[in-house]
Amino acid sequence: MSSTLLEVTRSAHEEVERLERSIVKELQNSHATSKDSLFQSHRIRHMIDTITATTEKLVEIYEDKDNARKDEIAALGGQTVTGTNVFSAFYDRLKEIREYHRRHPAARVVNSNEEYEAMLKEEPVIEFSGEEATGRYLDLHELYNQYINSKFGEPIEYSAYLDVFSQPHKIPYKLKLTRQYREYIENLLEYLIYFFQRTKPLEDLDRIFSKVAMEFEEQWADGKVEGWEPEDQGNGHVPDQHTVIDLDLYSTVEELVEVGPEKLKEALAALGLKTGGTVQQRAERLFLTKHAPLEQLDKKHFAKGSRGSEQNGIAAAPQVNNWKEIALTESKINKLCQSLDETIARTKDNIVKKQALTYEEMEAEREDEDTHAESESDDDDQQIYNPLKLPMGWDGKPIPYWLYKLHGLGQEFKCEICGNYSYWGRRAFERHFKEWRHQHGMRCLGIPNTKNFNEITSIEEAKELWKRIQQRQGYNKWRPDLEEEYEDKEGNIYNKKTYTDLQRQGLI
Known part of the structure; x- marks a missing residue:
């Protein structure tokens, strides 16, 4: 009976043992495909999580904070409130069992082995996008767009981005002290964790990150974190590289004024200090940090909301903690990329293969498919009637006319950048801006293929827009x-x- 605490305990132990035997049985099965192996890992992960939850419930029962287990054991020996009476306790328990079966007359014994056998055969639901191909490749297109449209990124091809996204330490530190960069690396880490959990469910990610955090604390204390090495830690100062301006080169406030208001504002913002006031006031505020650490400065010099809680009368400098959090996030990204290096290599090879596919090869594949369809038609002695010349569907037959009209497949779009290649239908036209043929045409024109050039198919229009962008950004002026x-x-x-x-x- 599951109504008693001891029965719940016995049932929980039985469930843990059954799950352990199921895990052993599952591990004895070998699978030929990577997809089946992935499903096996997720089934094992689910059983391990169930064991963990059941064990936590058992620990809570054994701790017996409310003395319920102790009272129930005492009741089995006949020790009730009225005294020791074994027969009375026995008949009370018998009455409870009869009452249970009276309320549930249709209750039957369930074979638990059948339930767990069905669990072993069940395919878990794992969400993968079409680009990820069941965990074989990474889908970093959204992060790629965020990278190339930012101040810290550069307009590069997607295949080149796959080489640099795992190396955030190569980005200049001045560009990392922005909210835009912090949001980017947080999104990148979130995606890598999500992908790692889906493709390697048996890995203990918490243990991996704990080890990364321990190593990071040691390296940060020694100033050996890659990309964040301090040049001067003397007198408790923030490293010179983070102050944007090297104060050792200036001996007076008047000399610091000559740097200019924008440079002073940038240096003050990097330290979490107020950035307002005249140039003289900004220079005086920044010059204070040359001979005193941030912890000893008056609270009035710091920007609102940039100061943390005070401890022992000395205020902390949260801006340094923000740098530390960014550096720790980069370390976690590096660790995950090392674990996913094979997947990253496969992703790059897949992208390069798609881009290297020439027009002749695509035409050859299309001719082979047409020949194969014709041979199948000849074998079946069937003649396809297609007077409207509709496109062929997956079954080798013309698609319905209503579907042809719905997708606008009769509408032709020509792209001069692609060599006057024709695209039929709006969907194919919009999709071609990210395909290899259009990217190759933009490379030949010396123009980065960014979203600014979507819907532009004329060479002259693309050149004119690129010229205006360069003038606006100050390129080649x-x-x-x-x-x-x-x-x-x-x-x-x-x-x-x-x-x-x-x-x-x-x-x-």
């Missing part, structure tokens, strides 16, 4: 006043502006 050079009779070199001013003054 010719500044004759500063870059055009002039030489006087004595061989001195001046730019155009300086040379014109000296000539006007009669000095040349």
Whole structure:
């Protein structure tokens, strides 16, 4: 009977032993495909989680904080409130069993072995996107778009991004001190953890991260975290590389004023200090950090919300903790990438293979498919009637006309960048901007294939838009006043502006 605490305990022990035998039995089975092996791992993971939950319930019962187990054991020996009466306890328990069967007359014994046999044969539900191909490849397209459209990233191909996403330590530290970069690495870590749990369910991720955290604390204390090595830790200062401005090069506030307001603002923001005020006030505020650590500065110098809780009268500097959290996240990403190195290599090979597929090879595959379809048709002695010349479906027969009209497959789109190649239907047209043919055409034009150029199929329009983007961003902008050079009779070199001013003054 499961109504008593002791019966619940016995049932829980039985369930744990049955699950352990099921795990052993499952591990004795070998599978030919990686998909079946993955399903096996998830079934074992589910049984291990069930054992853990049941064991926690048993521990709670044995702790017996409410003395319920102790009272029930005493009742079995006849020790009731009225005294010791073995027969009374026996008949009370018998009455309880009869009452249970009176309420449940249709109750029957369930063969638990059949239930667990069915569990072994059940295929777990694992969510994989089409790009991930049941855990063989990574799907980093969203993170790739976030990377190339950020200030810390660069416009590179997806295949090249697969080489650099696992190396965040190579990004300059100044670009890491932004909310945009922090959101990017948090999203990257979240995806890698999710992918790792789906493809390697038997790995103990908590233990892996605990080891990473221990090693990280030692390296951070010694200043040996890759990409975050301090140049000067003296007197409790924040490392010089994180202050953006090297204060050792300036001996007075007046010299620091010459740096400029924007540079001072950037340095103050990196330290969590207030960035407002005049240039003189900013320089004075920043100059305070040269001879005193952040912990000794007055609270009024820090920006609102950037100060943590105070301990022993000394306020902490949360900005340093933020850097530490970013560095720890990078260490976790590096560890996961090391564990998934084979998957990363397979993903890159798959992308390169898709990009290297030439037009002739695609046409050859299409001809082979048509030949194969024709041979099957000849074998079946069936002649396909297709007067409207509709596209063929997966079964080798023309698709329905309503489906043809629904997807607009009669509408032709031409792309000059793809060599005037025709795309039929809006869906195929929108999808082709990410395919190899369009990417190759953009590379030939020397233009990065970003989302700014979606819906643009003309070469001239693409060049004109790229020119405007370059002008807006300051790329390849010719500044004759500063870059055009002039030489006087004595061989001195001046730019155009300086040379014109000296000539006007009669000095040349």
